[in-house]
Amino acid sequence: MRRAASLLGMFGLTLLGLIAATFFIGRVVPIDPVLALVGDKATPEAYAAARASLGLDRPLILQFLSYLGDALTLDLGRSVLTANPVSEDIARVFPATLELATTAMILGIGFGVPAGVWAAYRRDLWQDTAVRLVCLAGYSAPVFWLGLVGLLIFYVDLGWTPGPGRIAIALEDDLVHRTGIGPIDAVLSGRGDLMRSALGHLVLPSAVLGWYAMAYIARMTRSLMIAELSKDYVLAARAKGLSERRVVWRHALANAAVPLVTVIAITYGHLLEGAVLTETVFAWPGLGFYLTNALLNADTNAVLGTTLVVGTIFLALNLLSDALYRKLDPRLR
Amino acid sequence: MLPSRFLAIAVSAFGLLMSAPTDGATPRDVLVVASQIDDLSTLDPAEIFEYSGAEFAANVYDRLVGYDPGDWTRPAPRLARSWSVDPSGRLWRFDLRRDAAFRSGRAVDADDVAYALRRALHLGKAPVGLLRQIGLSPDGLRVIDRETLEIETDRAYAPGIVLGVLASVVASIVDRRELEARAKDDDRGHAWLRRADAGSGSFRLLAWRPNERLSLERNDAHWDGAPAMRRVVLRHMPEPASQRLLIERGDVDIVRNLGPDQVKGALRNPDLRALPTRKASIWFLALNTRHPDLGRAETRDAFRHAIDYHGIARSVLDGRAVVHQSMLPGGLFGALEDAPFAHDPDRAARLLGGRRLSLGLDVRAQAPVLDVAQALQANFARAGIAVELRPADAKQVLTRFRERRYDMVLARWASDTLDPQSDAEAFTRNADNSDGAALRNLAWRTAWSAPEIERLIDRAALERDDTERARLLAEIQRRHRVEGPFVILFQEIEPYIVRHDIRGFAPGPMPDTVLYARVGKERS
Numbered sequence: 001m002r003r004a005a006s007l008l009g010m011f012g013l014t015l016l017g018l019i020a021a022t023f024f025i026g027r028v029v030p031i032d033p034v035l036a037l038v039g040d041k042a043t044p045e046a047y048a049a050a051r052a053s054l055g056l057d058r059p060l061i062l063q064f065l066s067y068l069g070d071a072l073t074l075d076l077g078r079s080v081l082t083a084n085p086v087s088e089d090i091a092r093v094f095p096a097t098l099e100l101a102t103t104a105m106i107l108g109i110g111f112g113v114p115a116g117v118w119a120a121y122r123r124d125l126w127q128d129t130a131v132r133l134v135c136l137a138g139y140s141a142p143v144f145w146l147g148l149v150g151l152l153i154f155y156v157d158l159g160w161t162p163g164p165g166r167i168a169i170a171l172e173d174d175l176v177h178r179t180g181i182g183p184i185d186a187v188l189s190g191r192g193d194l195m196r197s198a199l200g201h202l203v204l205p206s207a208v209l210g211w212y213a214m215a216y217i218a219r220m221t222r223s224l225m226i227a228e229l230s231k232d233y234v235l236a237a238r239a240k241g242l243s244e245r246r247v248v249w250r251h252a253l254a255n256a257a258v259p260l261v262t263v264i265a266i267t268y269g270h271l272l273e274g275a276v277l278t279e280t281v282f283a284w285p286g287l288g289f290y291l292t293n294a295l296l297n298a299d300t301n302a303v304l305g306t307t308l309v310v311g312t313i314f315l316a317l318n319l320l321s322d323a324l325y326r327k328l329d330p331r332l333r
Numbered sequence: 334m335l336p337s338r339f340l341a342i343a344v345s346a347f348g349l350l351m352s353a354p355t356d357g358a359t360p361r362d363v364l365v366v367a368s369q370i371d372d373l374s375t376l377d378p379a380e381i382f383e384y385s386g387a388e389f390a391a392n393v394y395d396r397l398v399g400y401d402p403g404d405w406t407r408p409a410p411r412l413a414r415s416w417s418v419d420p421s422g423r424l425w426r427f428d429l430r431r432d433a434a435f436r437s438g439r440a441v442d443a444d445d446v447a448y449a450l451r452r453a454l455h456l457g458k459a460p461v462g463l464l465r466q467i468g469l470s471p472d473g474l475r476v477i478d479r480e481t482l483e484i485e486t487d488r489a490y491a492p493g494i495v496l497g498v499l500a501s502v503v504a505s506i507v508d509r510r511e512l513e514a515r516a517k518d519d520d521r522g523h524a525w526l527r528r529a530d531a532g533s534g535s536f537r538l539l540a541w542r543p544n545e546r547l548s549l550e551r552n553d554a555h556w557d558g559a560p561a562m563r564r565v566v567l568r569h570m571p572e573p574a575s576q577r578l579l580i581e582r583g584d585v586d587i588v589r590n591l592g593p594d595q596v597k598g599a600l601r602n603p604d605l606r607a608l609p610t611r612k613a614s615i616w617f618l619a620l621n622t623r624h625p626d627l628g629r630a631e632t633r634d635a636f637r638h639a640i641d642y643h644g645i646a647r648s649v650l651d652g653r654a655v656v657h658q659s660m661l662p663g664g665l666f667g668a669l670e671d672a673p674f675a676h677d678p679d680r681a682a683r684l685l686g687g688r689r690l691s692l693g694l695d696v697r698a699q700a701p702v703l704d705v706a707q708a709l710q711a712n713f714a715r716a717g718i719a720v721e722l723r724p725a726d727a728k729q730v731l732t733r734f735r736e737r738r739y740d741m742v743l744a745r746w747a748s749d750t751l752d753p754q755s756d757a758e759a760f761t762r763n764a765d766n767s768d769g770a771a772l773r774n775l776a777w778r779t780a781w782s783a784p785e786i787e788r789l790i791d792r793a794a795l796e797r798d799d800t801e802r803a804r805l806l807a808e809i810q811r812r813h814r815v816e817g818p819f820v821i822l823f824q825e826i827e828p829y830i831v832r833h834d835i836r837g838f839a840p841g842p843m844p845d846t847v848l849y850a851r852v853g854k855e856r857s
Contacts, residue, residue: 032732039382040731041749041759042459044771049457082543083374083527092542151578163584164575169365169568173540173548283570285545293371293544296726 018311031298036080077301086305095180097286101271103206108213116221138215147281161204164283168197205282220263224256258328265321269314358583362563367570367585371544377526378505379453382460387502387844394505394532402839406666408496422489429480432556435508435533443482447474448509452521460503497752507531535850561853586832593651608829613662613748613842618820623780631684637674639681639716645708657824659810660760661753667806681716691719692740698724779818
């Protein structure tokens with residue numbers, strides 16, 4: 001009980017610090033936020049009215065306290081750019097990021113963990129070199145370039161995948177957004193063309209992002225597995241006559257999985273922040289794209305709201321990995 | 334050692350990749366445009382002051398007058414069949430057509446027009462300055478009968494100014510019954526209309542998802558005939574490279590943000606053609622006259638001769654702009670199209686009298702603006718002017734410009750109406766040069782005022798003879814480009830790339846001249 005209260009307190013304090021830092025940094029950035037609202041050619045009266053409507057004529061500390069008060073009631077204010085409540089905007093863009101990040105994570109874990117295990121087991125052989133090369137490419141190639149090259153090869157030249165966007169442009173108006181997750185909404189619509197299009201559009205961006213995730217996870221898995229495979233309990237298991245598959249996948253990987261959980265949580269957190277460049281290349285209207293746009297236009301409410309959401313996700317994933325850590329490692333119980 | 338399940342997953346994933354469906358050509362009656370539309374933040378024409386919004390309003394709302402494609406200097410009838418002005422020059426009478434109707438089916442009448450203009454004045458949003466430019470007031474709008482409206486201006490303005498304002502987005506006609514029903518707290522339906530439509534134009538709003546897409550569906554009952562396209566989709570596509578790939582594959586019909594190299598690459602595809610369109614938008618260098626060096630007329634003149642205008646237009650902008658050296662964009666009434674300043678670094682150095690200048694240049698950190706700034710930096714160096722580039726985000730540059738915290742700014746100006754008066758005012762009007770001035774237009778931002786030129790502007794505003802007004806505007810531009818702290822550089826060209834089967838697309842110089850009503854597809 002005490003531990004839960006302490007965790008909750010830390011959670012709240014971290015979020016408060018995050019909001020305060022973002023708020024005050026946002027206010028000292030040399031961009032006039034009124035310009036995003038009324039443009040460059042507004043009359044002096046319209047400019048003054050917009051400034052007052054943003055609350056910029058009040059002392060900074062009052063603006064901050066007022067924002068905090070509203071945030072406690074989940075009112076994150078209105079975005080200057082979209083004129084919508086920020087919470088509504090985030091609810092609209094976050095499912096797109098969740099869809100892309102989760103698919104990429106599934107690919108990243110699905111390919112990264114086995115590849116890392118395989119590379120560690122075949123350490124310094126050609127299999128290891130091959131995995132490391134693939135990881136190096138995924139980790140070091142700019143995701144923006146990778147996306148464009150992917151589109152050029154698989155969309156333009158080969159015609160195997162659809163182009164940018166979450167669904168065929170001509171079908172977009174037919175898709176009713178119930179959950180915000182494209183393939184699920186397509187399934188709920190009961191139309192085959194929408195389902196195929198939504199799934200097809202997910203392939204290339206999630207493959208690009210999944211490669212990046214896979215590269216990191218595979219590298220970390222390889223390192224962790226090399227350490228585990230050199231330990232005495234592995235030698236003992238082999239001496240007992242256990243099969244190699246059982247030694248590697250049941251025993252060594254089970255121990256490597258403990259720190260691997262943190263690696264996966266951090267990677268997922270990064271992907272949920274929004275992969276700005278992937279979202280830009282694939283015209284994928286997610287959280288990263290929304291945040292970048294808001295930052296460049298000094299849309300303070302949108303920046304604060306998004307930061308709050310991203311911060312909460314990170315903290316929640318950290319708590320989750322902490323809990324899993326305890327579950328997987330009996331010494332911490 | 335690697336489990337066979339893993340291999341199976343890998344093969345399945347590859348199979349999925351290979352079997353994913355591609356989109357193919359756009360439907361015959363749907364027009365898909367890929368563009369950057371993240372500037373769209375409101376759909377209320379009384380508030381719209383950005384590009385994408387203006388394009389939306391032009392297709393969804395009617396206005397009293399408009400312009401026919403090809404002649405952007407002569408207002409033409411739209412909702413008003415005809416008009417006249419009394420001898421005082423202040424009282425305008427408009428006769429409305431009887432066959433225009435809103436979405437509800439209700440006919441558009443003079444009360445709707447008066448309501449729309451009164452509403453825009455009441456809301457006082459950013460574009461209201463245009464209505465105030467002709468001294469419009471709620472009392473000056475009088476409904477004579479269902480089809481006749483009188484509009485009284487505060488002075489006898491040049492007809493082009495009055496009609497130019499009435500052809501602009503802020504003068505769009507809205508359905509008063511609909512807005513009265515939607516009004517909350519005296520907002521005249523503004524909160525609702527920011528995300529909806531209440532017009533009688535060629536298209537109606539189907540859906541808008543900010544930063545994603547804007548979809549319009551045709552108005553079959555439009556007085557000018559139903560558009561050929563059942564639906565128009567403006568898809569937000571921030572990355573020009575992605576736009577190019579989409580149009581090459583036929584998934585979109587029109588793109589508009591390609592860079593010079595991308596345009597050349599795209600045109601190697603026989604299914605695509607270019608539609609370069611001169612826009613009412615200019616690039617210029619603003620010189621802050623508060624700087625001791627830039628306050629001298631000879632120094633400013635040196636800048637004009639130090640620039641290789643044609644070289645930059647050819648090698649850097651390469652089809653995105655043409656050389657233009659007057660404050661009024663070419664194609665607008667009275668605009669000067671000549672280019673009196675030539676690249677002459679020796680003359681520039683002589684004008685500087687051996688002084689070595691060191692100045693900062695604020696510029697948007699984005700191609701091709703930054704490339705132009707680098708070329709200017711090289712040009713100025715040859716004349717003995719050392720320039721430090723200060724790249725920043727567009728809004729940061731604008732903030733510094735508006736606060737007069739700069740030496741030089743490379744900026745862009747787009748016209749609000751097709752009449753040149755508001756542009757001329759922006760570049761010259763500076764009645765209060767103090768730091769606390771309320772009006773901070775371009776002349777104020779350079780801390781420059783020229784009372785004689787302002788008097789000429791006043792005369793041009795009230796000159797009802799077109800020939801004499803054009804003469805006055807020419808004189809203003811000639812004096813402005815020699816005396817003023819602006820070096821006008823280029824006029825923008827919008828590089829539309831369209832699929833070969835698109836017909837009838839003739840985007841004009843303004844966002845609100847991009848009309849889709851006459852666009853069709855010719856497919857065998």
